[in-house]
């Protein structure tokens with residue numbers, strides 16, 4: 376194993392967190408992960424596993440030993456009959472989707488991008504959208520973790536169930552996840568329907584849209600009246616060719632995703648950053664330029680889009696019935712901000728689950744994600760948003776900007792104390808701690 380005392384600085388994708396780990400390790404097998412944890416303990420260092428650095432918070436940051444798991448990847452076992460697939464934790468979602476596709480399998484739901492590592496995405500409660508579906512962690516069947524003493528613990532709903540309930544969305548606080556067994560589904564095709572709709576109509580029909588589609592979400596530019604509504608529905612395997620729209624041709628995919636949504640939108644953002652006065656107008660322009668598209672594609676090619684324009688983001692889960700209130704308040708708040716907002720708001724939904732620190736624990740949830748273009752001021756906007764979602768017991772995404780601490784979070788999570796107890800049992804010395812965990816979980 377390469378264990379290097381180099382002085383590389385770690386930096387996340389959004390540039391909102393940096394760290395200078397005392398040690399970098401790149402284990403290539405489970406024994407090397409365990410050795411890295413033991414060696415760090417012997418040197419009095421804390422340990423953080425690194426994902427792809429796509430959290431906006433400093434959840435992955437460490438001044439101790441940083442474990443780069445990019446040499447610990449791939450599927451180790453797959454049963455195509457049951458859909459159970461065991462995956463090494465450093466595998467990116469992109470690589471996983473490709474491997475699953477080769478097996479005729481797929482993840483039942485995914486978020487917007489696929490560059491995260493599997494363990495990184497799971498550990499912060501990454502989710503996609505779908506009123507009948509939970510976040511990615513609800514697809515976990517079993518986990519293996521390297522604990523603080525270097526031992527390996529296997530857990531599932533029937534074996535060490537409390538560790539399992541905590542570690543599925545564990546913030547990296549319980550140990551280093553070495554493998555994840557996922558319950559996958561047979562590969563499926565989605566019919567994607569994306570079209571502009573007045574945001575007032577979307578809100579009026581919200582329950583029907585959320586409940587009537589497998590995957591429903593909308594984007595709304597906060598100065599505009601239009602939303603872009605995305606409805607993705609499973610196409611029955613037997614659907615005859617010709618009865619559903621074809622995939623987007625490669626040129627159109629390139630034009631719409633790369634040119635319009637990345638290069639074109641990036642250019643508008645740069646203009647807005649140089650001339651903030653223009654932002655509300657640019658925002659209205661982006662909103663009015665929304666157009667419809669309908670196509671069918673393999674599921675992961677519909678869920679995932681390239682995101683090359685950098686931004687900062689905050690996202691909260693609120694009880695589904697509170698969405699209208701939050702959007703109405705945001706609509707009132709945004710025009711009053713001193714610094715205009717360049718990016719759209721994204722609304723998604725998820726089913727209730729039973730994972731202790733899942734943002735959808737015990738309640739049907741709506742997710743509201745707000746963004747600001749990189750380099751533009753965002754603090755007032757995010758503070759105002761936080762005050763609005765606080766009125767409806769909003770829970771922050773663990774990987775996105777928020778200011779909540781353990782005292783506030785205890786009140787939001789019925790099993791928060793259980794999580795802290797299981798953590799204290801699994802990691803009594805706080806080997807896997809960092810400053811972010813001290814804030815959100817307490818000492």
Ligand SMILES: Cc1cc2nc3c(=O)[nH]c(=O)nc-3n(C[C@H](O)[C@H](O)[C@H](O)COP(=O)(O)OP(=O)(O)OC[C@H]3O[C@@H](n4cnc5c(N)ncnc54)[C@H](O)[C@@H]3O)c2cc1C
Pocket residue numbers: 388389423424425426427428429430431434435444464465485486487488490491492493494495496497498499500501502503546547548550551552553682772773774775
């Ligand atoms: C452009 C963009 C789009 C996004 N889209 C979505 C979305 O659609 N839905 C959504 O919910 N979120 C989304 N996110 C947030 C993102 O999914 C999460 O922040 C996720 O945690 C990032 O994964 P990562 O691999 O980069 O992990 P990192 O950010 O590097 O790490 C996250 C946490 O996982 C821990 N960790 C990593 N590996 C292990 C391991 N083996 N064992 C234990 N702990 C480990 C780290 O220590 C850290 O605590 C998006 C982020 C960006 C930048």
